[in-house]
Amino acid sequence: MDAQLRRGLLDVCVLAAIKNEDSYGYKIIKDLKPVLELSESTLYTILKRLEEAKMLEVRSTEFDGRLRKYYHVTPSGVKRIGDFKEEWKELMGVYSFIMEEN
Amino acid sequence: MDAQLRRGLLDVCVLAAIKNEDSYGYKIIKDLKPVLELSESTLYTILKRLEEAKMLEVRSTEFDGRLRKYYHVTPSGVKRIGDFKEEWKELMGVYSFIMEEN
DNA sequence: GCGATATACATCGTATCACGAGGTATAACC
DNA sequence: GGTTATACCTCGTGATACGATGTATATCGC
Numbered sequence: 001m002d003a004q005l006r007r008g009l010l011d012v013c014v015l016a017a018i019k020n021e022d023s024y025g026y027k028i029i030k031d032l033k034p035v036l037e038l039s040e041s042t043l044y045t046i047l048k049r050l051e052e053a054k055m056l057e058v059r060s061t062e063f064d065g066r067l068r069k070y071y072h073v074t075p076s077g078v079k080r081i082g083d084f085k086e087e088w089k090e091l092m093g094v095y096s097f098i099m100e101e102n
Numbered sequence: 103m104d105a106q107l108r109r110g111l112l113d114v115c116v117l118a119a120i121k122n123e124d125s126y127g128y129k130i131i132k133d134l135k136p137v138l139e140l141s142e143s144t145l146y147t148i149l150k151r152l153e154e155a156k157m158l159e160v161r162s163t164e165f166d167g168r169l170r171k172y173y174h175v176t177p178s179g180v181k182r183i184g185d186f187k188e189e190w191k192e193l194m195g196v197y198s199f200i201m202e203e204n
Numbered sequence: 205g206c207g208a209t210a211t212a213c214a215t216c217g218t219a220t221c222a223c224g225a226g227g228t229a230t231a232a233c234c
Numbered sequence: 235g236g237t238t239a240t241a242c243c244t245c246g247t248g249a250t251a252c253g254a255t256g257t258a259t260a261t262c263g264c
Contacts, residue, residue: 005110101118
């Protein structure tokens with residue numbers, strides 16, 4: 001997929017992957033793999049950004065002697081997903097324009 | 103609309119606006135306005151990039167004493183629009199995932 | 205005639221962002 | 235005991251959109 005198009009989906013996609021059940025970096029990558037492949041460096045950048053934007057909250061735990069940071073979607077993060085649905089409508093409008101011309 | 107999401111559409115949208123009839127900067131902005139607003143600085147950056155990528159060809163003309171640069175979509179540009187249709191399918195897959203989780 | 209607006213182009217600097225490369229450390233498996 | 239899986243992190247780079255700013259002519263209203 002085009003790099004630019006990807007970028008528009010990444011944040012919301014990560015939020016969606018966490019929303020129903022708190023999750024952590026390594027798991028998110030595996031869960032998203034069938035839908036959208038993303039590297040660790042990309043994901044951790046996104047998680048950090050979403051945390052700074054207060055759309056995610058973190059809870060650090062220890063699991064089998066390894067650090068595991070569970071992320072939880074805040075109401076603000078839920079709102080972001082909702083906004084995406086509205087944006088999608090606009091996106092469909094642009095898509096229709098492109099198709100009309102072809 | 104989200105800035106990132108926009109970015110994925112800009113190039114193809116500009117190509118689509120020119121494809122059926124050669125056009126020039128100022129006109130493209132006006133034509134796209136109902137669908138997608140973009141500033142001059144943004145458009146000229148895009149036109150330049152698409153020209154360098156050989157998806158557009160330029161023909162400079164004089165009109166009423168003013169310079170006017172007509173852009174024409176090359177076969178390579180047409181292909182770009184076609185590729186977008188494929189990308190859209192992938193995009194729909196991601197969209198479905200986001201909706202499923204909500 | 206003159207100021208405002210429309211037409212039409214261009215460039216520079218900034219902020220944002222994805223991602224590859226590279227790093228650390230433990231657990232599990234063969 | 236070596237390889238793979240799990241799990242985190244950081245730095246540098248290249249790409250990009252966009253606001254601000256600049257130049258120049260034509261047209262329209264008064």
